[in-house]
Amino acid sequence: MAHLIYSLNMTLNGHCHHADAVVDQEHHEYALELLHASEALILGRHTYDLFSAFWPEAATRRDLPKYMQYLAMELQSIPKRVVTTRPLEYPWQNTEILKGPDIDQAREFLSGISGNVVLFGSPALGTSLADANLINEYQFLLEPFISNQGKQVLDGVKLRQRLMLLEARRLNRDVMLLRYASGP
Template sequence: MGLLTFTINVTLDGCVDHQEGISDEETHTYFTRLLDESGAMLWGRTTYEMMESYWPAVARGDFDAPPALREWALKLESKSKYVVSATRSDFPWTNSHHIEGELRTAVQALKDQTPRGVLVGSGKLATQLDRLDLIDEYKFLVHPMIAGHGPTLYQGGLPSTRRLELISAEPLSNGAVAMHYRRTD
């Protein structure tokens, strides 16, 4: 069984807005490495639609992109992508699949069939999955800024505090810190 890892960019005040944070070669290289180490991506519909509106075009070469962004796009193109959505069932982007049925059962089955693990990169979906005790690890790229707005991590709340063990903290030269935690409870 693979681990379910919540990974996302986050500012010091917890903002997970995709327009906040440092978007450079180093950041994309970090996320490409995580993608390489995992077996699949898991997103909610909103995140999927945001990603599909841009990254397939970068992978095709429709936009001039730095090497690290092109590499991310190409690897994302070939990676299995799973989407949780109650309002959409057609996901035409290469290697995209709809998660159907009861969320706990469907995501547990995905973990069971993906020994290299699954990365979840949607804040609202991660909150739902954490409420179901399905998230095993957290890999946050913490950016050196205060956004002063949301959305924020766990904006919808959790039923109890999560106790975590620090696995690693890796500072990047751009000032961000890659934090890796594992649940202890």
């Protein structure tokens, strides 16, 4: 079974929205490091649509810094699975659909992998996978915002989990990375 790592940007009051993040060189290098250590990427539909609107073309854009181009190349090459009920409007290289909204196909996909799989963003999918006790590690990027945008992190989760702190470190001047392992 895959070791599923859930990486999520979160505001100080627990919201998750793509506009509420300090996305700088350290952030991109963190994401690249995480992907390098993983065999696959899993995304919810909304996060996939946000990513596929920018990243497929980023690898060849000369106006972007090298660290963004490297991340774009890694995102291009890694196998991607999207949990969705609709066909993909913008197919992206190495992408397949896992039928949603239930997570049976996602569970089956994860059971066939022995290494790391990363889930970026995707708060609704994160909640479903947390309730199914499939997340092994949480990596919260605590962003310096108080916000009313987006979903509340893990909103609606039904399963109580004890987490163990693995690491707390400053990612950049204003963002903290909090890594937790899910407990027994």
